[in-house]
Amino acid sequence: MNRHEMEKKALEQTAIDLFLEVYNRNHESSLSLVRQQEKPDSVLEDQMHHQVGLEVTHLFYDSEEARLMMARSEFLKPGAEELExxxxxxxxxxxxxxDKLKDYSHEYPCMLLIRNLSLLFGMSDVLGRKDVLQLPGGQFTHVWLLSRDFTPDWLLIDLYDIVRLA
Structure with a gap:
């Protein structure tokens, strides 16, 4: 395994650990990690031994976000265009x-976890623009967004629930 793959696996593992911590704190039926793998990135199991896949993706702090941060004062939030x-x-x-889910194992249902690592946009930004979010196509049983909201605490929401409320 090369350095890039090791870093990717470490990011995935951290996201899975955070997801399980927040999910289990807020749901009666807890989940645990069975294994990390490819397509999907991990397999989780509930207390009844039902398995579910978890595909992990990250929204990264990128060069465009760095440019925006350097161009604004401490007190100005990014504009509507950047949030859009x-x-x-x-x-x-x-x-x-x-689209990629069709290539995955279909032995069990699959969820998607999106971990937001942006320093400019938090959970309240997403919730404030839920009218612009598109309803996921239904291939994943849940589409979770794991994000901070400018505090050290991680928050977890299911995009299906948010978009239905919009």
Whole structure:
């Protein structure tokens, strides 16, 4: 395994650990990690031994976000255009992962976890623009967004629930 693959697996493992911590704190039926793998990235199991796949993707802090951060003062939030672009990235990522799902194991249902690592946009930004989020196509049983909201605490929401409320 090369360095890039090792870093990717470490990012996935951290996302899975955070997901399980927040999910289990907020749901009566807890999940546990069975194994990490490829397509999907991991297999989880509930207390009744029902398995579910978990595909993990990340929204990264990127060069465009760095440029925006350097160009603004401490007190200014990014504008509506930047937030629209961020929401579009979420929509595009869900569609892309749904397209790839056909190549995955179908021994069990699969969920998608999107971990937001952006320093500019948090959970409240996504919730504030839920009207722009597109309903996932239904290939994943849940499409989870794991994000901070400018605090150290991670929050977890299912995009299916948010888009239905819009």
């Amino acid at each position: 672009s961020f929401i579009k990235v979420i929509n595009d990522r869900v569609r892309s992962k749904e």
